[in-house]
Amino acid sequence: MKAIKASLLFLVSLLFSCTKECPSNLMLLDANTPTDTPLIFGEGIISTTNYEFAITFSPKMDELYFTRRKPNEDNKIYTMQLVDGKWSNPEPAFFTAIEGWDFEPHISPKGDKLYFGSTRPLPDSLKSNGLHQWYSTKTANGWGNPIPLESPFMDKSIIMYLTSSENENLYFTTGEKGDKPEDWVIYKSIKEDGQYQSIDRMGTEINATGNWIAHSFIAPDESYLIYDFKSDSGYGESDLYISFNQNGKWTKSYNLGPKINTDQTEMAASVSPDGKYLFFHRGNENEGNMYWVAFKPIQENMLKNMNN
Numbered sequence: 001m002k003a004i005k006a007s008l009l010f011l012v013s014l015l016f017s018c019t020k021e022c023p024s025n026l027m028l029l030d031a032n033t034p035t036d037t038p039l040i041f042g043e044g045i046i047s048t049t050n051y052e053f054a055i056t057f058s059p060k061m062d063e064l065y066f067t068r069r070k071p072n073e074d075n076k077i078y079t080m081q082l083v084d085g086k087w088s089n090p091e092p093a094f095f096t097a098i099e100g101w102d103f104e105p106h107i108s109p110k111g112d113k114l115y116f117g118s119t120r121p122l123p124d125s126l127k128s129n130g131l132h133q134w135y136s137t138k139t140a141n142g143w144g145n146p147i148p149l150e151s152p153f154m155d156k157s158i159i160m161y162l163t164s165s166e167n168e169n170l171y172f173t174t175g176e177k178g179d180k181p182e183d184w185v186i187y188k189s190i191k192e193d194g195q196y197q198s199i200d201r202m203g204t205e206i207n208a209t210g211n212w213i214a215h216s217f218i219a220p221d222e223s224y225l226i227y228d229f230k231s232d233s234g235y236g237e238s239d240l241y242i243s244f245n246q247n248g249k250w251t252k253s254y255n256l257g258p259k260i261n262t263d264q265t266e267m268a269a270s271v272s273p274d275g276k277y278l279f280f281h282r283g284n285e286n287e288g289n290m291y292w293v294a295f296k297p298i299q300e301n302m303l304k305n306m307n308n
Contacts (some may be wrong), residue, residue: 025061038293047289053281054104054268061291065105074101097287109220161215173214186216205250214270228267236263
């Protein structure tokens with residue numbers, strides 16, 4: 001009996017140790033783990049001489065999708081899978097459009113839906129072509145064929161960078177054809193009784209006056225929202241900001257600071273499913289890479305400064 005107890009204690013100890021210290025799946029892709037200074041993520045694999053942005057991971061972080069744009073080509077979504085302890089090479093996603101282009105994928109916190117933006121033609125029953133959101137549902141046999149989000153999302157001709165909470169509430173950027181980028185703002189749609197009834201513009205705490213407001217990433221528990229915003233008081237072309245949900249009300253937005261934001265464009269943020277790392281794009285009009293940085297210290301520092 002003592003031997004059995006000792007063995008159980010050893011196994012528990014080993015499991016706890018591995019949880020704390022063993023490399024995560026991301027370390028198998030990039031061993032250069034960042035702290036408070038952003039590093040290029042997956043250099044030469046994900047971040048290349050092309051233009052990469054908008055990355056998302058499955059809950060177990062054994063599958064990922066990101067956007068890549070090669071010179072003189074349209075946006076295309078690429079994917080990688082972790083198989084037998086090794087990441088596969090990036091390949092175009094299974095749903096790659098024959099006509100039109102795809103970008104900005106997002107896997108829901110539960111891992112059961114994969115959303116992405118696309119200009120592909122809509123079914124004949126839907127005649128409002130534009131930049132719409134499509135989604136694929138995960139089944140026992142893998143991802144199903146993607147279908148478009150219909151009403152009320154078809155009411156807008158442009159919807160991009162959609163992210164979802166655990167409650168399946170959706171946050172996204174929207175505008176109309178012909179709008180200038182400064183006219184695009186962030187909306188949300190709350191799922192009630194299994195349905196999305198409306199899309200609602202978020203308040204001025206999020207949609208402040210600026211030249212660009214886009215790419216909102218919602219925390220799974222809706223405790224924070226990260227997005228990019230071009231402001232005259234910012235550091236560069238567009239900066240990353242965060243707003244916190246406190247007692248059902250959004251705080252004003254806070255710039256993530258000079259370690260994150262530079263004189264270049266920072267945009268299209270996401271946070272790894274384990275909450276440890278913030279991912280974002282940094283670059284200019286012609287080139288840019290994916291970066292990652294430890295997220296918890298940023299989050300804690302922002303909350304601390306906000307409450308002082």
